[in-house]
Amino acid sequence: MANHSSSYPILHASFNQNNSGFVISTPDGFKIFDPNTGRLCYERAVGGFIIVEMLYSSSLLAIVGAGEQPSLSPRRLCLFDTKTNAPLREMTFLTSILAVRLNRKRLVVVLKEKTYIYDSNSLAILDTIDTVPNLKGLCAFSPSLDGCFLALPASTTKGSVLVYNVMELQSHCEIDAHLSPLAAIALSSNGTYIATASEQGTIIRVHLVSEATKSYSFRRGTYPSNIFSLSFAPSLQLPDILAATSSSGSVHIFSLGFDTNQRSKKSSSFLGSILPDSVNDALDPANHHVLHNAVSAGVRSYTVVRKVDKVADSSSSEFASCRAVISLITYNGYFQEYTLSINNQNESSWSLEREFNLLSFHDRNLAARHL
Template identity: 30%
Template sequence: MNITKPMTPGKLPGLQFLDVSFNQDQGCFAVAHDQGFLVYNTNPIDLRVRRFFAPSSGSGSGIGQISMLHRTNYLALVGGGKSPRFPSNKVIIWDDLKRKSSLSLNFMSPVLKVLLSRIRIVVVLRNQVLVYEFAAPPKRIAAYETIDNDHGLADLSVYSTLVHLPSSASISSMSSSESLSSPREYPKGQILAFPGRTIGQIQLVDVSPEGQEKNSISIIKAHKSRIRCITLNSTGTLIASASETGTIIRVHSTHTTALLYEFRRGINRAVITSMSFSPNESKLAVLSDKNTLHVYNLIQSNAKLGADSYPEEDLSSHFPSNRQHMLNKLNLPFPIPNYFQSTWSFCSINTNHFHTDANGNEDRAVDNGVIGWSGNNSVIIVWKTKRIWEKYDIVESSKHRTEESPSTSGYELARYSWKSLDPQSG
């Protein structure tokens, strides 16, 4: 679609997006809104499921949180908005094939996030993370205390060689073969990450059956300030995190808890709203409340990439170098401040340039974008307030590379396409 001119937000009167989440392989994403939910294929962008709930006696229509289980007919729903469909302290496992609730879990406090695997339901409360067996009825198998976790931070990575879903399947195409009583093969590991009981710490635990037998918890001392954003890669070997300060992103090994990378986003305080590893785990995309998208290279810690992944002659094009300040490249006889020793993203873009307000001016309003990947060189952003989908491709830069600034690296992000997420069309 190659759209380059600025645009105004999609006009969807009365429809408010409350939550956006990608599924496990980032091939599709779900949108919870004040009248129900939507499910889209990521790329090409395509509306697959459209559910609007009619308000009934004692209940409304709003869905505040949504989580997908791969491309199956099961989704986790929590009520939200001004007129919630379900209570905020209740998790509904929705069977979209039967168009009704399949399981439910009730709590004494509001649910802040739900994560799903084929054998686990993870529920995040303000000071607790609860793990249940995905069965009828659900059985609680673990509970972990946390520091105040007002943003419901947690992530779950399931790594296995036993389960492979067809990437071309729609959300309902597997419905007939999926049920709570169907026999399922256990995956090899399910790494769950969430804030620890001390400021700046992250807890890691394997919630798979094998991991539950070991009952071991790893602690990463990631930041000095409160954790604001965390994400795991698909194999559960890496975890990226940012604190409330938002200037530094750190990547740790989940196996050894060792710090592998420390990246600088900027020098001014910012809220990191979303982070995501590329499918082949060679890159990390980071989005902040300044609406700036950064992409970092982290091939050295990726065991999946090597001589068998790409032809030797193509390695340089697949793995661009992160930016370094000019002073960091000089052999100076005196120490230089940490800022000049920082590792910066190899490409970035301020997305405000492509968005305009009602008066045609650059729209600098804060928006909570959620990012995913479409292939290893394309980043997808779904904006809640603007209600749009965007695709940014990593391309070779047309600008001349200079040594005076860390802002050029030979690569850049180009806005390739966008689409208004209008559930009334398609």
């Protein structure tokens, strides 16, 4: 997630495709961390970068300068090798680069009104997508080669999203998700689901990509809020959990795993009998778990669900409990990791496992303070 405001010490933060590593950039350079240990794996202090994207745990990075130095133009994409500390290839565009996404087969470069698709190995251009003005560089990418989709805003006046098949190089569908323009988009890693939030930030909707049909509507809150990030759990099958952060300072976790029995229970209630399914889902708090005041209100933050473990109930096919590992990066310079435990009664508890300052140390062997 890029942040083009100079009010934060962190300009950009992103996890790699399987959440096994993350990178932050500051006006001085960028750092790569191992979230499992908190270890600082790599550091390069050569100036500011607005985009630093990893390719899994490889030595390849896609980096874009913040423009504060002539050599770090925001119009230049550099493919950089951390092993040799040298650029492998540079590509210059006519306007500023707003987002970059990549996997082992495709490289995606998002500009204000155009998005370019390249072959990751040869860097041959494969397609150009003309888009509506995308000033924020909003996009989402599912890195799985079997369900490799790219999502881009399809309107500046409403919350429509274009879903494009990056491997087949063709448009897959267009989804009208919200009445207001989009503020955040996320695709599950396997390309099954797409989550969207509008500039209102009160409702988060999840659509099934294959059918372009709505599966869930979640109410984040009653009052408008800026959605800073959306992220699915990295499931190899159906995603279990969707995480969101907003300007309220809270972390929101939504469970996608409730079954048809829960739906039928809702429909038998008084409200459920008179409200349509989408509204009914949005009003149901059973699948919504909130960590209040995780971050000071207004501070930009970015969260991912790094791991989900389920414990099955031996007496039935339902799960007895769920344990999720939630990592949070704040743009004022902190990393936090929580464990969220949910039992089969939908009761949840949060535990802060680790926290450290991303900006104040240079020790490559010990970066974490265990709590």
